[in-house]
Amino acid sequence: MWTKSIIAGAPAGQAAAAFGVSAGANGVVGAGAGAASYLHQNGWRINSGWDFAGKIAGGGFAGAVGGLAGPAGGSLARGMSLSSTGMVARAGTMAISGAGAGTGSMLENVIAGDPIDPVKAGATGLFGAGAAAIPVGRIPAFNQTGVSTLRQMPYFARRTANGMFNYNQTNTVGLWGGAFGGGSVGFGGDQLQSALGW
Numbered sequence: 416m417w418t419k420s421i422i423a424g425a426p427a428g429q430a431a432a433a434f435g436v437s438a439g440a441n442g443v444v445g446a447g448a449g450a451a452s453y454l455h456q457n458g459w460r461i462n463s464g465w466d467f468a469g470k471i472a473g474g475g476f477a478g479a480v481g482g483l484a485g486p487a488g489g490s491l492a493r494g495m496s497l498s499s500t501g502m503v504a505r506a507g508t509m510a511i512s513g514a515g516a517g518t519g520s521m522l523e524n525v526i527a528g529d530p531i532d533p534v535k536a537g538a539t540g541l542f543g544a545g546a547a548a549i550p551v552g553r554i555p556a557f558n559q560t561g562v563s564t565l566r567q568m569p570y571f572a573r574r575t576a577n578g579m580f581n582y583n584q585t586n587t588v589g590l591w592g593g594a595f596g597g598g599s600v601g602f603g604g605d606q607l608q609s610a611l612g613w
Contacts, residue, residue, distance in 0.1 A: 429569035436573045437486075438479040441594045445478020445519075446471045448598035452605040466527045473523030474601060477543060480515025481597045484508045484547055486572075489563040499563040509544040516543025516601070535613050542604030546597050557596050559589035 453470040454460070461467045488508030489499030497503045517540030524531045561571035573579050573590050582588055 426569070429574055430565075432574040433568040433572040434483060434565075436575070436579055437482040437568065437590065439482075440573075440579060440590055441482025441597060442475045442479035444591075444594040444598040445481065445601060446475030448478070448602045449474020449523075449605075452602050455602075455606065456609050463527070469523040469525070469527035469529075472526050473519035473521075474598075475519075476522050477516040477519030477539075477601060478594065478597060480518070481512045481543065481546070482594065483565070484512040484515065485593075486562055486565045486568055487511050488547075490565045493564055493566075504563070505548070509547040512547035512597075513540040513544030516540050516546075519543075532613075535608065538608055538613055539604065542600060542607075546600035546604075549596070549600070556588055556592035558593065559586040562586065 449470040449472075450467070452474070453467050485508050488506070488511055489504045491507040492501060492504035493499045495503065517536040520536040520539035521531045524535075559572060561567055571586060573584070573587055578584055578587060579590065580587070
């Protein structure tokens with residue numbers, strides 16, 4: 416199966432570190448966007464600790480999945496012998512990002528003690544997929560060079576805390592730019608859904 420070969424060429428520690436840094440950075444930004452969204456919607460007060468925790472966890476989960484969606488979509492396309500940057504890869508990225516955002520919405524409901532709202536989860540998933548469809552292309556502030564598949568991540572993505580915060584290194588700006596771009600879309604999507612009463 417193609418999944419066995421995703422990281423076969425890289426030392427497991429480097430692969431795990433690259434996946435962890437990308438998911439972690441994006442997850443932290445997603446959690447922060449979730450917290451900011453909750454506070455903005457509630458007059459900058461925490462009215463319910465569980466609702467607040469749910470928003471943080473949901474945003475963090477969506478962000479973490481979104482941080483790996485691009486390379487995962489590229490890997491899906493490569494597994495079908497297609498381009499890791501073509502239309503199939505983009506569709507895979509959108510599907511994975513959308514699934515992460517929708518699942519994050521359901522996680523938010525569970526932690527808050529609310530029933531799962533499939534309409535809200537679906538709408539949130541559409542925002543997640545839409546965020547992945549934004550054509551940032553080769554803008555270095557939102558893109559990492561050479562990281563279009565999971566197999567490439569151990570070699571070209573950031574793998575250490577030092578690399579995450581050293582903005583002179585290749586792909587550090589892209590890591591955080593992509594994370595904040597996704598977090599901004601998540602925040603905006605939350606605000607729009609709130610304004611529409613979802």
